[in-house]
Amino acid sequence: MCFLKIRRTFAASNDEIMIRRTDIATVLANSDIGQEVTVMGWVRAFRSNRFSALYDGSSAKTLQIVVDFERFDENLLKKITFHACIGVTGRLQESQGAGQAIEVLADKIELWGATDPEQYPLQPKFQTMEFLREKAHFRMRTNTFSSVFRIRHGIAYAIHKYFHDRGYFYLHAPIITGSDAEGAGEMFRVTTLDLDHLPRTESGEVDFEADFFGKATNLTVSGQLQGEIGALALGKVYTFGPTFRAENSNTTRHLAEFWMIEPEVAFFDIEDNMNLVEDFLKYLIRFVLDNYADDLAFLDQRIADLEKNMKTEDRRPMPLVDTLRFVVDNEFERITYTEAIRLLRDSKEFKKDRFEFTPEWGKDLQAEHERWLVEKHFKKPVIVRNYPAAIKAFYMRINEPGTDGAPGDTVAAMDVLFPGIGEVVGGSQREERHDVLLERVKAFGIPEEELWWYLELRKFGGCPHAGFGLGFERMVLFITGMGNIRDVIPFPRTPQSAEF
């Protein structure tokens, strides 16, 4: 509700500052019949040489422009084509047609930018996501993508609002990092060295002392370690920034460049962490339900249309909006890793040998196992905690031996699993005991000197703390119901692909 107020305030000042045009969202929301308005945008359709559906990005809805064609130059009307850019001044009237309540009877039409339909790649019809991905400079003009990117903005805004309202501080973690021990996969090297003439040390290795920063540097794979510095000074912080993984991942839920939200909180244990993540994720979904109903309704309908010709088992179990409401209205299931393994081994699927990978204590849960837990067994989001220490990162806090009746050492890690997406969040309570952490660092073979500052956080004024990382695009993917993560980021970067 609060967001609507902000939108209105913005719209009111919009009238004063931008006297040249009014947003279509504003016209549709609070304009009076008979009032003269000027709107500008891109043509979505021009029917019967009389009705134009005008779109300007401000709303999922279009504004119908009625053109009395005898009054306009034929050559101008011919240029009102799909995705041409025009400005229209006219009076608002009640619509006689069924599709809309109000419309603008055009008095003046200005052609800002013609679009030759013979050369323009997009058409007013269904186009595949793969095709539109290749036209990323135009795809945001479509219904689907404009809705996705309005919602993407809404989620980003809600993230800042959620944390700000609760006393968290937005911490900017570095994008270029000199630390090679973050333990989150392959990294992109950052260098100004001449790749054709690399400086070498006496032993023949590349001499990074000659590089810009005087050492080897990479793009960040996580802001967590720096987030911990913030938490142990400001109490409650979060990072929200671009994150880079040079993994050769070819899936519908991986990007080489994505955005990640990483809250980090002092005096937090794994329970607090789970409570935070559940409340936070529900807040984001509720925010979109409350503020982007038109966009969600469009995406919901789009999915229904796409699924019309699909087999029942390939369809979503629930329509998009119902799914979102269900997640908001129900508790997430919380289980331990040890329980998860037991459930999997007791399952019909395991006994009938339907799993490709054997669920076994000590091995990581495979995608098929996570999907079984979330989609078949619990049928709702699941938080799995206390994983075997051997398969998790060095910084996660070691549990007391025998926690959950586990047969081996576990760490206070947690993963949040969502239907259709899998892991949206990975987090943990951090190891705050200096001696235990040092042992782990050594056991992982990480050079101590790389992490001197991280270890000193434990040596001087340390405390229990916890945090998690939310994959922003994965959350956008879930909320919009899109099928591929490349379609919820404006310009996707994936292996072999960095166009635009």
Next chain:
RNA sequence: GCCUCAGUAGCUCAGCCGGUUAGAGCGGCGGACUGUUAAUCCGUAGGUCCUAGGUUCAAGUCCUAGCUGAGGCGCCA
């Protein structure tokens, strides 16, 4: 990185067991109509069948290699 599938008109696709001049819908263009909702109706143009080899009397169709894209798995958020 591994596995699978696909590539035919601007787009989405059909093209059977290899057989004459490669088709449809949408879109474009020309016209008609004019309160439409992806408007409708009539007409019309539009093709290096991904590329390179090969098999064959004959290849869009079969074989080999490559390129591109998609999906699944792994890695993870």
